Amino acid sequence: MTxxxxxxxxxxxxSHTMTKRGWWLVTMNVLLPGSAQVVAGNRxxxxxxxxxxxxxxxxxxxxxxVYLVSPSSIYTLFTQAGSLTLVQTLxxxxxxxxxxxxLDTLRLVRLxxxxxxxxxxxxxxxxxxxxxxxxxxGYASVVAGSARGALGDIFSAGPxxxxxxxxxxxxxxxGDAGPDRDGLRPDSMSIVSIDANTGQAxxxxxxxxxxxxxxxxxxxxxxxYPDGYGYNDxxxxxxxxxxxxxxxxxxxxxDLYPNAKKNKSEPGIEAMRDALEGATGLTIQYYxxxxxxxxxxxVDALGGVDITVKDRIPIGGDExxxxxxxxxxxxxxHLDGYHAQWYARARHGSSDYDRMxxxxxxxxxxLKQVNPVNVVSKFQDIATAGAQVMKTDIPQxxxxxxxxxxMKTRKLPVQxxxxxxxxxxxxxxxxxxxxxxxxxxxxxxxxxxxxx
Numbered sequence: 290m291t292x293x294x295x296x297x298x299x300x301x302x303x304s305h306t307m308t309k310r311g312w313w314l315v316t317m318n319v320l321l322p323g324s325a326q327v328v329a330g331n332r333x334x335x336x337x338x339x340x341x342x343x344x345x346x347x348x349x350x351x352x353x354x355v356y357l358v359s360p361s362s363i364y365t366l367f368t369q370a371g372s373l374t375l376v377q378t379l380x381x382x383x384x385x386x387x388x389x390x391x392l393d394t395l396r397l398v399r400l401x402x403x404x405x406x407x408x409x410x411x412x413x414x415x416x417x418x419x420x421x422x423x424x425x426x427g428y429a430s431v432v433a434g435s436a437r438g439a440l441g442d443i444f445s446a447g448p449x450x451x452x453x454x455x456x457x458x459x460x461x462x463x464g465d466a467g468p469d470r471d472g473l474r475p476d477s478m479s480i481v482s483i484d485a486n487t488g489q490a491x492x493x494x495x496x497x498x499x500x501x502x503x504x505x506x507x508x509x510x511x512x513x514y515p516d517g518y519g520y521n522d523x524x525x526x527x528x529x530x531x532x533x534x535x536x537x538x539x540x541x542x543x544d545l546y547p548n549a550k551k552n553k554s555e556p557g558i559e560a561m562r563d564a565l566e567g568a569t570g571l572t573i574q575y576y577x578x579x580x581x582x583x584x585x586x587x588v589d590a591l592g593g594v595d596i597t598v599k600d601r602i603p604i605g606g607d608e609x610x611x612x613x614x615x616x617x618x619x620x621x622x623h624l625d626g627y628h629a630q631w632y633a634r635a636r637h638g639s640s641d642y643d644r645m646x647x648x649x650x651x652x653x654x655x656l657k658q659v660n661p662v663n664v665v666s667k668f669q670d671i672a673t674a675g676a677q678v679m680k681t682d683i684p685q686x687x688x689x690x691x692x693x694x695x696m697k698t699r700k701l702p703v704q705x706x707x708x709x710x711x712x713x714x715x716x717x718x719x720x721x722x723x724x725x726x727x728x729x730x731x732x733x734x735x736x737x738x739x740x741x
Contacts, residue, residue, distance in 0.1 A: 296329040301402050308407045311398040315415045318394040322387055325394045338390045341383060360696070365689025373437040380430035384423045391419045444685040445553040450574040452485035456731060457694075459483070459683075460565055460576040462535075462558070463633070463648055475532050477648045480565060480573065482731045488697025491704040491730045493569060494645055496715045499531040499708075503720060508563035509545040510534075518564065530715075531568075534560050553682045570724040571731070575683045581634055583678040585626030593625050594654050596632065602647075603638050604631045610638055642709045653703065706730040 296313060300306045314325040323338020356363045366372045395415055400408045450457075463477030480493045501517030504510045514520065519529030526537045535557035538545060543556040554576065562573050588594055598619045606613035617628055617635075624632060633648045683691065708723055709715070 301399070304402065304404045307399065307402040308404045308411075311400070311403045311407065311411045314394050314398050315411055315418075318391055318415070319418050322390045325397060326390065330393060330397045334390070334393065338386060341386055345379075345383060361689050361693035363689075364692040365686075368436075368440060368685060368688035368692070370437050370441060370685070373433045373440075377430045377433040377437070380426045380433065384426045384430070387423050387426070388419065391415055440685055440688070443679055443681060444688060445682050446686075447552060447682060447684045449684055449687045453572040453574070454732070455485050457483045457485055457575070457691075458571045458573045460562055460573045461652075462561060462576065462578045464578050464580045475535050475561060475578075477645060478531065478561065478565065479649070480569060480571060482571065483694060483698060485694070487701070488694050489701050489704075490698045491706060492649065493571075493727060493730065494649065494705070494707045494709065495531060495565065495568060496645070496709050497530060497532040497641060499568065499715045499718055500529055501718075502531050502534065502564050503567040504563050505567050508560075508567070510538075510542075510560060510563055511567075513542075513545075517567075531564060534564050553680075568718075568720065568723060569727045571727065576681060577683070578680040580678055580680070581630060584633065585630040587626070587678045588624070588629040588655070589626035591655065591658070593623050594629050594651065594658060595621065595623050596629070596650060596654055598622050598632070600639065600643075602632055602635045604628070604635065606637055608637055642707075645707070645709070649705070657699070704730060 295306070296310055299310050310329075314329060317324045317328070321339060322342050323335045323340075326332065326335030326338060328335075352363060367376070395412065398411060400412060403411060459481045461477075461479045461481055462475040464475050476497055478495045478497060480495075482491045482493065483489070500519040501514075502519060503517045504514060510518065514523065518524060518531075518534055522529055524533060524537060525541050526533050538560040539555065539557035542560075543549075546554075546556040546559040549556045549559045558576055558578060562576060565571075566573055598617055598621075600619060602617040603610055603613040604615040604617065617624070617632055622628075629651060633644070633651050635647075636644060706726060708726070712726070713719065713723060
């Protein structure tokens with residue numbers, strides 16, 4: 290006789306014994322799937338279940354330990370297509386195994402032999418736990434699949450770039466391809482410069498009406514415009530200013546950047562990269578383009594965004610504010626996607642510089658309000674919206690590093706440098722002054738100790 294004998298060979302004539310045995314088996318199935326089969330059923334199936342469960346626990350413990358030691362390694366692991374495929378496969382396999390083990394456990398319980406008032410409770414407990422745990426694992430596998438698809442759609446497979454002077458400089462373009470517009474043009478242009486070790490970030494905003502705009506000597510546009518784009522009103526579109534460069538190159542000069550598409554970019558984007566490098570003196574490793582057309586879907590997927598509105602913002606209407614449909618009133622507001630999009634896009638009743646400031650506020654608010662709960666709970670909607678909203682050449686292989694760096698950035702105040710009036714005059718820009726302001730912002734002088 291062993292302790293397992295009453296479980297494997299119970300007195301089936303005693304409803305009390307069978308009820309007690311039933312609760313033991315379903316509890317064992319929850320705590321250690323497969324153990325019920327080891328002591329009362331098919332031992333081979335039970336061992337498979339126990340080994341699979343212990344392996345899952347081991348993987349979870351190892352993942353936690355590695356995360357505590359090197360978070361970027363875990364971020365990298367879970368942002369790669371191969372890893373996500375493996376995770377999805379393991380989750381699906383374990384879900385199927387758990388269903389088989391639970392159903393087999395209910396068979397072993399022999400509900401008909403338990404006390405009549407216990408049958409429903411035993412069955413309900415097993416089914417609820419089954420639905421809860423397998424539902425969670427099933428949803429996690431769906432999230433893994435969605436993540437794999439979304440990351441593949443958004444991020445490139447290109448090579449990683451090293452930091453320059455200890456920093457990563459990322460060009461952030463806010464494109465507006467709304468239904469009332471013909472094509473896309475970047476109305477918001479900035480550079481986010483991030484310290485590669487500490488995560489300290491500086492946002493440098495440039496006005497769209499900057500004119501003229503210089504190009505680095507290495508740029509193909511330097512040959513076209515040696516004195517700068519827009520110098521003496523020289524350009525091939527109606528208005529010569531910074532954001533016109535994208536339109537001109539896309540429409541008339543895409544051959545200047547023959548490798549852009551292959552590198553998951555566009556000729557117009559590469560031209561803007563050259564322009565911002567020429568203006569600021571920074572080397573830009575990557576770009577991110579945010580398309581306002583799909584921005585509303587992303588905000589809705591995140592559950593809205595909290596903003597402190599300083600001035601009334603019109604929705605609709607003309608330059609004289611005739612035909613305004615609605616106003617976004619001053620004060621603390623929780624904006625849905627529709628209102629957040631108008632908060633960022635509205636151009637009447639304020640200046641371009643006000644609009645730039647609103648877009649920065651919105652970007653910062655969204656980044657601060659993103660958290661694991663709303664990302665996981667609404668991941669599929671966020672993934673779908675993200676693929677429509679964002680385009681970038683950041684390689685997928687560097688996602689883990691940038692996620693880890695971003696976590697550091699969130700804990701620090703983001704410095705801002707707005708190259709707008711009265712700091713600079715966009716119609717007569719002094720680029721020596723601009724580049725000195727940029728240098729001071731990204732490499733601030735440290736105060737010397739007293740007495741040194």
